[in-house]
Amino acid sequence: MMLNIIWTILPTIWLAVMPADTTSTRSEITLQRLRGKIVLDGLSNETAWQEIEPLPLTMFTPSFRSEPTERTEIRVAYDDKYIYVAGRLYTSEPSGIQANSLTRDSD
DSSP: HHHHHHHHHHHHHHHHSOOSTSOOOOOOOOOHHHHHSOOOOOOSSSSHHHOOOOOOOOOSSSSOOOOOSEEEEEEEOEEEEEEEEEEEEOOSSGGGOOOOOOOTOOO
């Protein structure tokens, strides 16, 4: 389950930080080193995460390169062994959130 989440989030972050065309100038993002312990439990409430600055984000659709209309915080950090990604994705319309079953028909 955790790997599925990671493989979903990493391409999203990649698309968010990559320029959409080759004529634009590329931005460089410096990752911050974790200065404390974190627990891989699906929550990013540790002090170490709060010390990491969120990545600057822009929208792709519906308004190209505009400020995001919903609050979104993506933090990426590293230590001696791993790169960590945490995201907080907010919505002004929580009733529109849908979850699909990931269970196969034969299970």
